[in-house]
Amino acid sequence: MKLVNTSVKRPVGVIMIVLAILALGFVSMRNLVIDLFPKIDLPIAVVATTYQDAAPQEVENLISRPIESSVSSVEGIETVQSQSQSGSSLVMMMFKNGTDLDQALLDVREKIDQTKGLLPEDAGDPSVLRFSPDQMPVMWVGLTGKDPAALTKIAEDQLVPFFERQGGVASVTVEGGKEREIQLVLDQAKLQQYGVTPQGLTQALNSSNKSLSAGSVEKGNQDLQIRVTGEFDSIDDIKQTIVQTENGATIHVEDVAKVKDTYKASQTATLVNGEPSVVLSIMKKTDGNTVQVSDNIKAGMDEIKGSLPADVNLDVIIDTSEFITLSINSVVQNILLGGIISIVILLLFLKSIRATLVIGLSIPIAIISTFTLMYFTGETLNVLTLGGLALGIGMMVDSSIVILENIYSYRQRGYSLFEAATKGASELAPAVIASTTTTLVVFLPIVFVEGIASDLFTPLALAVSFSLIASLVVAVTLVPMLSSKLLSKAMEDHGRRYWFDRFMNRVNNGYRNVLKWVLKHRKTTVFGTLAAIIASLALVPFIGAEFIPASDQGQVQIQVEAPAGSSLKHTEEIVEQVNGKLDAYEELMETSYVSVGGSGFGVGAASGDTATYTIQLIPSSDREKTTDDIVQEINNEIKDIPGAEITVSSMESGMSMGDPVQIQLSGPEHEVLRELSDQVVASISDINGVYNPESSAAEGVPQQTITINEDKAAMYGLTQEQITGQIQLQFTGQAATKYREAGHEMDVTMIYPEDERSQISDLQNMKITSPSGAAVPLEDVAEFKEMQGPVTLQRENQQPQLNVTSDVVDRDLAGVVSDIEATLDEMNFPEGYSYKIGGQAEDMADSFSDLAMALIFSIFLVYAVMAVQFENFLFPFIIMFSMPATVIGVMLGLFATGLPLSIPAFIGVIMLAGIVVNNSIVLVDYINILRRKGIDRYEAILQAGPSRLRPILMTTLTTILGMVPLALALGEGAETQQPLAITIIFGLGVSSIFTLLLIPVVYTLFDDLTGKITRRKKKKA
Incomplete structure (x- = not known):
């Protein structure tokens, strides 16, 4: 080939190109x-809408349903889900893979604009958002010290602006901080004594706390702006604010209220390693590098620690980049180990350091060239792309x-270095290109697979493909050039017998004898192979299946749920009990972070229970x-703590695939679904492997309902709005005005003393002030009733829905799902109610289906490539008989290692379709060459087998042993790639044995069949 000749003739040019590629x-x-x-x-969009003080049923009927109906017609929508809860609606739209989300968002906004007129007037404007997994923080930093208020000030004034200036940081959120507030604690007796109402106080404060523009006035050639300043300059100004009484007298605010500079009552508490803390969660920019952002934050922490008070500590709580770094390092180590093993195998076979160096150079050049191609195709450096390089090593x-x-064979025949390099490389370059192409084409269908399997493994396919293309270019350019310069004395025996050659001679002789036996017992060989394949398929029920192997990332989540409506204090008492149980695990824990009354990392609404x-x-x-x-x-230690429902689970940061099992219950009535979900939880709890089953049906929060009698209220000149306002003021307070100090703005809140708003009797005995100034007992104009509050209502595709979720432990996902389906089928669901399995189980089934189609397409492409190479339809068919034997290796490998069939393992099977045929190509091609030289078929097979055994063993062993470090799952995060490596190692190993024995037998059978057909045609002619 011209490329080979050019590379050998111009070594300096080749070297310079290689150096440029490396740089x-x-x-x-x-x-x-x-x-x-x-x-x-994830093509997901969200529509969020508020509807203040509305019950979930009202929100569902008046907000969620109209929005669901309008967006359901948007092109590309697959599923519409909604959550209706008190005061807000959340509608989530999941689009089909491949949908242009930008265009879809425009379509959704257009539909929402058309629907706004159908929503209640007092409903908030719907906001359309794009959902992104990148919205989770990359790091959490804890600030601990004695004074929570001082910590909050440090966090907001110093740390937040400082961290937001660091490279790659998008935003920083403070959790657990204290919010400053000026409280006016009202004295009910003095208010009545002076005849002052809270509304009068509010008017007085607002009128005294204003700065207004009053036009302009001329001064010489200038216009001076007139500004009347009257804002509060100090707390004393608030105290001294003049209030007019009903009698026309003037008093000060401090005469009827105690003015306190304090902090708002906290609804949450954050503890780091048991100490109250302020926590900062750090978000990276969409295109930010997680590891780089983390390094920038750590460097910034070292820089700013010197300016913090001595009693304040700043520490990293959770750093998601740590596991990324450990995982990347472990994969790099596996690549290095695999490369070293491959080079040792080469040295063993080639018995020449120079020859090994010539071939070994293709590894670093291919890897480094792959980085270039990954950069220009926009891929990231992650455990899957690096794992692809480790697999391809x-x-x-x-x-x-x-x-x-x-080249060496030509050299032994007496050709010069130049001639051996050019002729040897040119002769086999087409076969090598075809052989590499069969490996590459199997990845083409993976690119067209949709869903999570495609998102995860298309980058792996690209990484392997890039490395093989680079290694092919090296093989037809750099290897011939270096061979012509370095191999003058390489691989010469010098009269000595190399021990490994003696060993290989014995292997060759043994192989020849076995080959003779299988050629004499062709039926036994074929039926024996079929029996082995059938026997291996019998292992399928014992192997099981799962979606993607979970990495041991060392993160544990404990969810504590006190009875609905529990106070923050009560929940903190339960947390103290949990902390006591966790003390036994102190040596295993780096950090423990608990958000009491929050929702975990500050996401979602706070709840004190x-x-x-x-x-x-x-x-x-460690x-x-x-x-x-x-x-x-x-879980066993803390599950018996009374007064709370406690769930312990492992976390998967970085790639959360959702719940392993999600049972989606659908039907016309929410109440019936709640009852069904409880029955389902009870039914599946005893299934082996089911762990922490729970229903998404939340318990109603206990509440005191006040029903105002409008007729009685009217008798006192009161309206429902006036009564509600006074109740809110008494029990939650009311912001009267704002107070600004040193660039900070805070609420000035009117509130009654705590001892007047903490008991039910305080509510029942409350006095409502009428417009005439009379004090009317609340119970005279309202009725009281204690009941369960509303719950969140869920819908999917415009039908009520509830989910039952479960983790899976000590068992494969497919086996657990099969038992769950059997259990659910025995339950008597009411008419109109049904279930559907979702979560990882659904994703697994969809991905397996897509990958099965990809495998079939891959096999066809491999056949097409070989048909083009051989210009024959029969030989590729013979070669492809090496594929069924891979089933034996794959099943034995997964069974022996205790790994279930998973997406990575399935990808390994697809890769095997392109790899295992390479050995068969080498063998069948050489048999044909010998037969064209006039050698008898039987003798050609006996010559071709042992002569091709050496290169087959070299290529097979370098591929298999190069993957051993990955198969051993050495280091962090290697669990994801382990099934892929195990599949290829066992599949290729067993297939190679069958290739060397079965393919010659199949070759003779098809040759006999072809001969019979040819003779029949001749007789007819």
Whole structure:
């Protein structure tokens, strides 16, 4: 080939090009975005709407349903879900994969604009948002000290602006801080004594706290702006504000209220390692590099710590980049180990350091070139793309091995270095290109697979493809050039017998004898293979299936749910009990962060009856137990704590795939669904592998309902609005005005003393002030009733829905789902009610279906490539008989290692379709060459088998052993790639054995069949 001749003739040019590619690769590698997993494009949009003081049923009927109906017609929508709760509606739209979300958002906004007129007048304007997994913080930083108020001030004034200036940071949110407030604690007796109402106080404060523009006045040649200033300059100004009484007298605010400079009553509490703390959650920009942002924050922390008070500590609570860094490092180590193993195998076979160096160079060049291609295609550096390189480490040398072997054979025949390099490389370059193409084409269908499987493994496919293309270019350019310069004395025996050659001779002789036996017992060989395939398929029920193997990231979440309506104080008491149980695990924990009364990391509405723990364990290499083992131990320890429902689970930061099992119950009535969900939870709880089953049906919050009698209220000249306003003022307070100090603005809030608003009797005995000034008991104009408050109402595709979710432990997902479906089928669902399995189980089923189609398409493409190469339809068919035998290896590998079939394992099967045929191609091609030289078929097979055994063993062993570090799951985050490596190692290993024995037998059978057909045609002719 011209390319080969040019590379050998112009070695300096080739070297300069290689150096330029390496330099570009290093630059690209430094600029690649580092992340744990590839970016998952979730085509999801959200419409959020508020409807103050409305019950969930009203929100559902008046807000959620009209919005659902309007957006359901938007092109590309797959599912519409809604949550209607007191005062707000959330409608979530999930679009089909491949939908242009930008255009879809425009369509949704247009539909919402058309629907606004149908919504209640007092409903808020709907806001359309894009949902993105990047909205989760990358780091949480804790600020601890003795004074919570001082910590809040430090966080807001110093840390937030400082951290937001760091590179890649989008925003910083403060949780657990104290919000300053000026309280006017009203004295009910003095208000009545002076005849002053709270409304009168509010008017007095607002009129005294104003700065207005009053026009302008001329002064010489200038116009001076007139501004009347009257804002409060100090707390004393608030105290001294003049209030007019009904009698025309003047008093000061401090005469009827105690003015306090304090903080708003906190609805949440945050504890870091048991100490009250202020927590800062840091979000990165959409295109930000997680590891780089984390490094910038850490460097900034070191810089700003010196300016903090001595009694204030600033520490990292959770850093998502730590696991990313550990995972990337472990994959890099696996690549290095795999490369070293491959080079040792080459050295063993080639018995020459120079020859090994020539082939070994293809590994770093291919890897570094891949970084360049990844950069320009917008891929990130993550455990999957690097895992692709680790998987391809052994395959990168295959093309170079074949080329070098042929060059060496020409050299032994007496050709010069130049002639051996050009002829040897040119002769096999087409076969090498075709062989590499069969490996590459299997990835084409993966690119067209939709969903999460595509998002995750398309980058892996690209990484492997880039590395193989780069290694192919090296094989047909750099290897011939280096061979012509370095291999003058390489691989010479010098009269000595190399021990490995003696071993290989014995292997060759053994293989020849076995080959003779299978050729004599062809039926036994074929039926024996079929029996082995059938027997391996019998292992399927014992292997099971799962979606994607979870990485042991060492993060534990504990969800504490006190009885609905519990006070913050009561929940904190339960948290103290949990803390006492967690003391036994102190050595295993790096950090423990709990948000009491919040919703975990400050996401969602605060609720005083919940608490969320986030525990970061020490790295998996430093502990003997897995995260799941620790989760179950903690669960057994704290599940019996009375007065709360406590759930312990492991977390998957970076790539959360949702709940393993999600049972979606649908039907016309919410109440019936609530009853059904409780029955389902009870039914599946006893299934082996089901862990922490729970229903999404929330308990109603106990509430005191006040029904105002409008007729009685009218008798006193009162309206419902006036009565409601006075109740709110008594029990929640009312903002009267704003007070500004040193650039900060805070509420001036009127509130009654706590002892007048803490008991039910305080509510029942409350006096309502009428317009005439009379004090009317609330119970005279209203009725009281204690009842359960409203709950969140869920709908999917315009039908009521409830979800029952569960984790899975000590068992495969497919087996658990199968038992759950059997249990649900035995339940008597009312007419009109049904269930559907969602969550990871649904994603797994969809992905397996898509990948099965991809596998079929891949096999067809491999056949097409070989048909073009051989210009024959029969030989590719013979070669492809090596594929069924891979089933034996795959099943044995998964069964022996205890790994279920998963998406990575399925990707491995697809890769095998392109890899296993390479050995068969080498064997069948050489048999044909010998037969064209006039050698008898039987003798041609006996010559071709042993002579091709050496390159087949070299390419197979470098591929298999190069993946061993990944198969052992060495280091953090390697669990995701382990099934892929196990599948390829066992599949290729077993298939290679069958290739060397079964393919010659199939070759003879088809040759006999072809001969019979040919003879029949001749007789007819």
